[in-house]
Amino acid sequence: MHGHIIPTRTYLLVCGALLVLTGATVAANFVELGVFNTVAALAIAGAKAALIVLYFMHVRYSGGLTQLIVLAGLLWLGLLLVGAMDDYLTRGWLPVPGK
Amino acid sequence: MTTRRHALRAPLAHHFDTLEQQHDANVLGMWVFLLTELMLFGALFLMYTVNRYAYARVFEEGSRHLDLAFGAVNTAVLIVSSLLMALAVHSAQSGSSRFRTALLLMGTAALGTTFLVIKGFEYYHHWEAHEVPGLNWLWTGANAPQIQIFFMLYFFMTGVHAIHLIIGITLVAIMLLNTLRGKYNEMYYAPVEMTGLYWHLVDVIWVFLFPLLYLVAKH
């Protein structure tokens, strides 16, 4: 039919990268980095997710609409987290007791 | 090529004009569905974030009660299963022999099942340790209610993920049977492609669950 056919080699490379990143994130856990442990873990997870979405799910090669949907998903997830955390993180910012 | 294409069997539903339109519609529908799945887990991620923010130390404590080795191995298992799934779609898409596709699908399903088995062992260990909220919870240390929240989220998030995986395995199995029956060809493989998308999404979710649950604190 139609659609970009990605060479098998790319899939294998991506899979290799994913496994290496998994190793890295586990290794990072044994180093004491303070808050950066969490930052590193999430950054690596983000990179892995990006690889899967871009290559395994073909988003890198698919039409603008699919890419738009992926972006929309990220954006809305962000809205949910940012909007709600805005409440928790800013408690006590302004001089109002209990809020 | 054209003649061969005509010979291939590809069902076109009455309300579509072309096969291409039908294929595009199916794939778009799948993507929109994946969007709903993302928001479903998104709500869980918010519950997680709020509680981790409130009980940071407790979550570290809870995370130490999870087995990093199990989690890491399972991550690798799912990644390889995703590779096989991607290759299966590739194989269907490029019109390789149906047995090649079937074999790859079989591998995917097998690894998915492996994941569930490993997860099962993990659950069993938590059960033995009386760490299952609501069922056999028994915590003697400090901060019992908060630790319980951690475990509640752990079981709920991994549980919902496991349900998705079970659905995924079922779908892969159906694709496997249909492939063997020769239902798909390079003109018509949308169901395999869509199953693949679903499978990868389930993998992506796990990619985030792993650090959020297992890597909160130094082990």
Next chain:
Amino acid sequence: MATLSLPRPHYLNVNFGVRSWLLTTDHKRIAVMYIITVTLMFVLGGAAATLMRLELLTPDPDWVDAMTYNKLFTAHGIIMIFFFLVPVIPAVLGNFLVPLMIGARDLAFPRLNLASWYVYLAGAAFTLWAIVSGGVDTGWTLYTPYSTTSSTTHVISTTLGIFIAGFSSIMTAINFIVTIHRMRAPGLTWMRLPLFIWNIYATSIILVLATPVLAITLILVALERVTHVGIFDPQLGGDPLLYQHLFWFYSHPAVYIMVLPGMGVVSEIITAFSRKRLFGYKVVAFATIAIAIFGFLVWGHHMFVAGMSVHAALMFSILSYAVAIPSAVKVFNWTATLYKGSISFDTPMLYALGFIGLFTIGGLTGLFLAALGTDVQLHDTYFVIAHFHYIMVGGAVSAYFGGLHFWWPKMTGRMYPEMWGRIAAIAIFLGFNVTFFPQFILGFLGMPRRYHVYPPEFQWLNVISTAGGILLAIGYLLPALYLIPSLWIGKPATANPWQATGLEWQTSSPPPPDNFSQTPVVTSGPYNYGGEVEEVG
């Protein structure tokens, strides 16, 4: 089949029998099945409302006790929102019209469409069962920790019912999005789409993004009730505000799920009955999308006094004003469309004109609630009740009734009696205002909502409201009385009785099973009502 003059085959007469309906994948038949179920829900919800209004006639508990009253408004809210107003316009008019308006033979996934109706039925059955077998008393908002620890009623089956109905919404929404993207007739570009399609599209986006959040949240409420482990009950270490954030992340966008399709209907009706192109078509289309997006940024305005941080309250307040602007743009563009039109006052138009006025009042009173300083006084009073009934009943339900009359000839092949239509529209408009206007005053005076007894000084306003409620119920009864007989005795409808534009009017009434004898080709924009074009402003 020896008959000489075979009746023209259309979707109603291609085949007969219960099976041919229950197993149909024809979007038009599914729409008709939705009419039946959704109307049933409206009557049930309305009956609960009427009982409530009767109880509120006097300050004392007269007919129902506290518990029963609480169950009544919960049943009323849940039925009206989740089982009536959220599905009504998309599932009935949207289902019928989306393929017709874009020149397609069906929705992209016809079987999914049928499944959505069954899933809706299952959800409704679950919830109704919960209501009949004892009821729920949490309010439609199901706030924790009351719903998870304190209430002794059927919370779990209710939440499961709503959860199931959510999937029905999602299925319908996916179907619309894919159909609108992939199945438009040749030449039908985005800027040529009728506004009804734009609004259904925006609604579907909201449904897809918001519904899953509510679904999973309700599952956790049920789980917390069963296992007594939870993240919403503060006594267990949880946080009730977390529940409220998640609930309103769905439920505020849901208010636009309820009003956007109505705005789409009104855009169609106003253009058709003033024979005008919609003023500022592009701006209105973008305003529709803007509402869908900004609608996700304001949920916290339901939590101004709930203990949220002041910073968050400020953000949510200012964003609430941002979302009001696209609504303002729409109101002004509808009004401007009337200018120099050729306006007739058929029943659909009466509903549409009513919509403009009542939506404006409802929306403007929303601004009182979005202002931090005044929401402190107005929150959880009858002012809020009046605000949303103005938008949802005066606005969205009127739009549905207008649309039902407008497309009735297309759906059934028969005309409804115009005279009776107008009488009912006017009765509903009057009854509505008498019911809900006094509630603004009641709320500002301080009458809290969800009270079955109240201080005697509030009685006179409640009496007016109840009287209006009865007029309103009679008003709603009328369409049932003339629409049903019109199926048999109505004047047969031509393909285009209103001389309206739009592809749905180019096929016969009722349409053939495959909608069009041949795929239409579109060569011009929507609302092409002829006449010379003149610049304004």
Next chain:
Amino acid sequence: MPQLWPDQASTVAGRVDALMIFMLALACAITLIVTTLVVVFSIRYRRRSPNEVAQQTKGSNRLEFAWSAIPFALAMVVFFWGANLYFELSRPPDDSTEVYVIGRQWMWKFVHATGQEEINELHVPINKNIKLTMTAQDVIHDLFVPDFRVKDDVLPERYTTAWFNATKPGQYHLFCSQYCGTNHAEMIGWVYALTAEDYQSWANGGPTSNPAAAGAQLFQSLGCAQCHKPDNSGPGPSLVVLFGSRVQLADGSTLVADENYIRESVMNPNAKVVAGYQPIMPTFQGRINDDQMVQLIAYIKSLNGNPNPAPSATP
């Protein structure tokens, strides 16, 4: 003449009403403009013959801009006005007299700093700033006094505040305005605003033991005093002048010690550990009820300088 406008019985009522009146005028004006245009157009351009063709008008960017920008500007005025007012409504003045409020299904309990306890009735002097520190025992409630324009949710396991300054002697409705179960509608009461003399004579009738003194006793009997010594010699930090001060936590963050923090320190001591101390404080979850918590808090507040009511219990 039946009532159409609630009484203005507090200092903020007039200011809330000013915004209310402004918005009412705005809403009426806009509604009037829209409906007038709709009606005038409908009549002026009514269809005169069945096949009439309307004259088409082209969109106008200038109009579209005008009717987006003007409402936006008006909306911003309302926003800033409302936000400003909200600050005033939510920040109790420093010289407020404190009253503790405990809500539960389905009654209100008020504890005055001077020891009087009331159920579903609240007596306050006029022209005094009254700060309500509120918590709930079971589910969410909401304290609402319409004539004072005061409302705030009352949450379990947490403290929220509201304040008012009554201006007119009288009797005012008090409602629970967050749905809280079967008798939500009967969780109501009265606020009595009294002149200074009347208030004095009412207050004289009450008991003398105040919550801070009761808290001091609890502080001994629960064993807090063993660890929290005023000179920091125990295993726990001194609580003298703790309230309202900035606390350095072990994880590096700081916060201001308020009622919620003290409550959390007692109920879930390991959630936030003070820098330089071991997390050895036991939890008192389940051993202290809401009334006692209020007394402990009152006691800890009393360590901030105002003469200690119960000298025997100095920590």
